[in-house]
Amino acid sequence: MFVAFLLLQVHAFAQYPCPGWKNNGEPASQSWLYTIKLEDPAQHLLHVTMTVAPSSPDLEVQLPVWNALYQIRDFAKNVNWVRATDAAGKPVATRELDKTTWAVPNAISVEYEIVAADPGPFGAEFSDQHVFLNLAQVLMYPVGHFHGQAVVSITGIPNNWRIATPLRETSSPSASSTGYCADSYDHLVDSPVEIGTFREFTFAHDGADYRVIVDSGESYDDTALLGTLKKLVAAETGWMNDQPFHRYTFFYHFPHGMGRGGMEHAYSTAIETSAARLSDDPVTFAGVSAHEFFHLWNVKRIRPQSMEPIDYTRENYTRALWFNEGVDSTVSEYMLVRAGLIDEKMFLARLSAQINELEVRPARQTQSVEDSSLDAWLEKYAYYRSAGRSVNYYNKGQILGVLLDLAMRDRSQGRVSLRDLFQWMNQHYAKEGKYFADSDGIRDAAEALTGTSFTDFFHHYVSGTDEIPYDTFFGTVGLHLQQTQSRTAYAGFTATANFSLTPVVASIDPGGEAQRAGLHTGDLILLVNGREPGGDLEGTIARLEPGTTLKLKVSTRDKVHEIKIKLSAREEPLFDLVDRPDATPQQLARRAAWIRGDSEASH
Numbered sequence: 348m349f350v351a352f353l354l355l356q357v358h359a360f361a362q363y364p365c366p367g368w369k370n371n372g373e374p375a376s377q378s379w380l381y382t383i384k385l386e387d388p389a390q391h392l393l394h395v396t397m398t399v400a401p402s403s404p405d406l407e408v409q410l411p412v413w414n415a416l417y418q419i420r421d422f423a424k425n426v427n428w429v430r431a432t433d434a435a436g437k438p439v440a441t442r443e444l445d446k447t448t449w450a451v452p453n454a455i456s457v458e459y460e461i462v463a464a465d466p467g468p469f470g471a472e473f474s475d476q477h478v479f480l481n482l483a484q485v486l487m488y489p490v491g492h493f494h495g496q497a498v499v500s501i502t503g504i505p506n507n508w509r510i511a512t513p514l515r516e517t518s519s520p521s522a523s524s525t526g527y528c529a530d531s532y533d534h535l536v537d538s539p540v541e542i543g544t545f546r547e548f549t550f551a552h553d554g555a556d557y558r559v560i561v562d563s564g565e566s567y568d569d570t571a572l573l574g575t576l577k578k579l580v581a582a583e584t585g586w587m588n589d590q591p592f593h594r595y596t597f598f599y600h601f602p603h604g605m606g607r608g609g610m611e612h613a614y615s616t617a618i619e620t621s622a623a624r625l626s627d628d629p630v631t632f633a634g635v636s637a638h639e640f641f642h643l644w645n646v647k648r649i650r651p652q653s654m655e656p657i658d659y660t661r662e663n664y665t666r667a668l669w670f671n672e673g674v675d676s677t678v679s680e681y682m683l684v685r686a687g688l689i690d691e692k693m694f695l696a697r698l699s700a701q702i703n704e705l706e707v708r709p710a711r712q713t714q715s716v717e718d719s720s721l722d723a724w725l726e727k728y729a730y731y732r733s734a735g736r737s738v739n740y741y742n743k744g745q746i747l748g749v750l751l752d753l754a755m756r757d758r759s760q761g762r763v764s765l766r767d768l769f770q771w772m773n774q775h776y777a778k779e780g781k782y783f784a785d786s787d788g789i790r791d792a793a794e795a796l797t798g799t800s801f802t803d804f805f806h807h808y809v810s811g812t813d814e815i816p817y818d819t820f821f822g823t824v825g826l827h828l829q830q831t832q833s834r835t836a837y838a839g840f841t842a843t844a845n846f847s848l849t850p851v852v853a854s855i856d857p858g859g860e861a862q863r864a865g866l867h868t869g870d871l872i873l874l875v876n877g878r879e880p881g882g883d884l885e886g887t888i889a890r891l892e893p894g895t896t897l898k899l900k901v902s903t904r905d906k907v908h909e910i911k912i913k914l915s916a917r918e919e920p921l922f923d924l925v926d927r928p929d930a931t932p933q934q935l936a937r938r939a940a941w942i943r944g945d946s947e948a949s950h
């Protein structure tokens with residue numbers, strides 16, 4: 348049973364030690380204190396004061412250039428000014444050293460004004476509606492002091508607004524506000540902060556508390572929402588046989604317009620999905636929630652070596668995103684089945700759609716999923732996302748997770764599965780405080796569990812670009828990948844959308860209808876037949892009737908105008924996982940276990 352209530356007081360949560368305080372209200376040694384003042388919602392202005400101890404003549408402060416998304420976003424672009432004072436209260440001559448670093452010799456206090464106008468789960472936003480902070484976008488750190496403890500307090504909060512954050516509440520030297528403490532900068536910026544008139548729901552599972560913070564001006568079915576989350580939490584903690592925390596927080600934003608997706612953290616997740624999608628397409632909502640929740644193990648605790656230590660000044664290159672993102676989705680699909688939110692038929696249809704997405708991308712023959720992981724930093728460019736240039740590590744990784752699972756089952760006569768692989772990695776890496784060696788670490792786990800070599804699998808499909816012999820894998824569960832042709836509508840261009848949300852035209856067929864109609868690469872597509880485009884613009888167009896006219900509202904470099912394109916027809920391959928007529932009872936039994944992510948021997 349769960350109880351919905353408005354939060355009256357943020358619960359203290361003894362997870363991290365907090366720094367002590369000197370009598371004069373300054374932090375003890377090797378720690379720093381931030382005060383974020385909500386200055387002006389109309390201009391999205393925050394005023395940050397950072398008190399540093401101890402200071403030094405060579406003290407420098409830095410603001411990350413990236414966090415959350417694997418994208419260089421240069422948060423320093425939003426810093427209006429930086430000032431500093433020394434222990435005597437005298438101004439310090441600050442000096443900018445590079446785009447994101449300031450020398451502040453002997454400063455004990457650094458102040459700056461920063462704009463927070465970036466909505467969404469990866470952003471920092473202060474408006475008259477609410478505050479949501481990815482703290483890495485607004486809080487500098489003293490260079491070389493990542494491991495000091497930090498306390499944040501927030502002032503200027505309107506009377507009827509409240510704060511929610513996974514950070515531990517602590518007494519603050521400033522009696523007028525609550526402080527929240529973190530044991531390192533990494534921990535601090537892995538902890539989002541929501542401030543506003545949100546609703547809070549709670550439920551308990553196996554001794555842990557779950558909080559659900561919802562900020563939305565739209566109506567939504569909170570009973571359905573909580574029912575889904577409770578099922579997913581039970582499915583995932585049960586599957587991992589682990590619940591490595593006492594409290595976990597789901598932050599949700601349900602805007603009227605498009606949602607920007609989800610962001611994982613060690614003790615929370617922040618997810619933005621449109622209110623309409625939440626009610627029309629509850630499986631997508633459940634899928635995003637299942638994916639982000641599983642990240643609490645996969646990437647936050649079962650973590651690749653290449654992501655550590657986090658370098659906030661440049662790209663952290665990793666070859667492991669196919670596993671940390673893609674195989675995360677492999678598992679979250681199993682969890683939807685385990686939680687009773689989708690059935691076997693829908694599972695196979697969703698998997699077939701993933702295979703379809705990979706198989707229509709020519710770049711599957713030229714870019715490995717490891718290279719796609721390394722190149723994540725290029726995803727902000729529309730052309731990079733086009734089908735001829737890149738494969739998507741979520742997509743191919745999700746498929747590879749399934750194939751790895753089926754191969755492990757096949758080689759071990761059903762003795763071990765992907766579930767054992769994750770539990771093994773949880774024991775050997777997460778619980779030991781170690782990081783795994785990217786793809787090699789995953790291969791080692793599969794080999795240790797099955798006693799067989801996975802060199803070829805990783806060589807062909809992970810670091811290589813070999814075509815995948817699907818039937819070799821799916822035959823073990825009595826399935827066949829059927830390829831047919833389907834006639835779909837086509838407009839003669841491709842467009843891709845990333846976290847910018849608005850699709851951007853990535854390529855145009857020479858001499859095609861779109862080119863004749865005056866569409867150009869780089870144009871933004873604002874409306875499709877009068878409606879805001881969803882995430883899958885090409886799919887939306889493909890489902891229209893060939894021969895009809897597509898109306899696009901398009902923003903170009905210098906104007907917004909309407910373009911009409913007569914849709915042609917094209918034959919496209921269509922992939923479907925279908926039953927093999929000769930499937931054996933053993934294969935069908937394995938299929939049932941596989942789709943639920945079950946081990947076979949012990950169940």
Ligand SMILES: [Zn+2]
Pocket residue numbers: 611638639642671672675
């Ligand atoms: Zn993810």
